[in-house]
Amino acid sequence: MYMKKLLLSLTLLASSFGFSQILTQDFQGTDWPPTGWTTETLVATRPWGFTTTIFNANGQATFNITGGKSAAKGWIAQDDDSHLTSPSFSLVGYSSATWTFNIKCGYEYQVDPFPNGDILARVSTDGGATWTTEWVEEDYGPYTDYETLNISIDMAPYLGQADVRVRFQYIANDADSMSVDDIVVSGNLGVSEVLSSAFSTFPNPVNNVLNIKSAENTLVNAIRIVDLNGRTVKSLDTNGVADIAVNVGDLSAGVYMVNLETEAGTAVKKFIKN
Template sequence: MKKVLLTVGILSCFSISAQTLLSENFEGTTFPSTWTKTTLVPTRTWDLSTVNFSGTTPQAIALRDNFTITGTNSATLDWIATVNTANLTSPSFSLVGAVSPSLKFNVVVGWSYMINQDAGDLVAQISTDGGLTWTTLWDEDTETGFTNDTDTDPNTDLYNTVAVQKSLVPYIGQANVRIRFQYNGADADAVAIDDVQVLATTLSTDEVLKSQTTIFPNPTKGEINIKTDKKIKSSTVFDLSGKALLQTNSEKVNISSFTKGTYLLKVEFADGSTKTEKVIKD
């Protein structure tokens, strides 16, 4: 019981709360204006499933059924025989103060053309500089959840939905983050994305901004300096689960023996105020 109470006390000091940092389900009659679309082929761009697959023909109805993941609409991209690269980019969001952030989304691709024949590729990427550079988080080629129905007919694929979740912990502290879904293909198949979320727990604004204390260098090889005009009562390093790993009352904290990763440093001052900051050990 004492251990449970201690853990609760630590977490309450951090003022950690659940946060949805990005959420889009692509419902409605128009595509969300906060998302940016680019394409090499103007007639093949990301849009709602009811827009890309409109009509009353059996083919249009089948496409809407196959590529509408939840609700009445999903973000879809239709195939074309020529080469196409099409991007769907989220609005910017911040991971400053975030704890254990993750990206979640649902996705559908055609197994035969996209995976078996590899005529196209769909990837999820992240940028921390407003979209200048991108890092791939996920790609459909290595996703094991897509199903082959084994009937050897590429026109009767199951088009099953796969739920994807990827950790964004390496990007904690970044203030200008975007997610991008990029399609590259030629005579491949349509794809669909839905229910995009970035979820995290975050330190409260009061906790992060309570003092003007500077903690540096960050990232660090081991030594952390605390520059402040206040008297330090204690400095405690926690892992992201809230477990205390090291405590001192010095203006220098040494985590050189720690493994590489992300930690929380809480500085408690003699006047009762505190400052908590994420630190990265290189």
């Protein structure tokens, strides 16, 4: 019985190693837009920004979602088309991925009885040349004005794509204001046990430099080190090498997974940082 429990625990732990947060944004920083994010607007007097700059105190109380501020867009009684766009990220090597976010928007002047605008959640895989709409507020179903909507989008159509961006697009005339927050793209890596067994990591435990070596001369294009909560703590483009030395001296003590992206798939190795 003890051995069965131990094997089950190891299996559950191993299944979690492939999970990773690929993109996160909570808009709690000081710079607008956040690093890597871009905005465009048709109406100069209605830019995207923090709720703390877009709204007065009453508006902030209505549209703040979590923390002290969120990303926001104010309404105007004229044609408006604007968007907030993420930096590029890769879904290469992932077996599944999900895009989640929280959003507040009006119902009366967005959906019913006055469908004066749309808020679109969109995805691009070609540098922003074309966009696919994955969600629009009118498809959510009935909700109340400024209710926090928790949205989850399956990113399966974009698995294997190396240049993925997500966007919030606001198209309206005399509609309502809106805000968005807690943006996360997370995924599970498609781990090949055979591929992983071809790599060795040493020393393990490690103090400073972790060596990664391929017994079959498998070339590694990029590495990403994640903690057991799925957070990426270090990443490196290696551009096709079989032997790698990574300085991990700046990491806190604990257990980590190093994800090795190769042409044959993604290998995952565990190491312990002293």
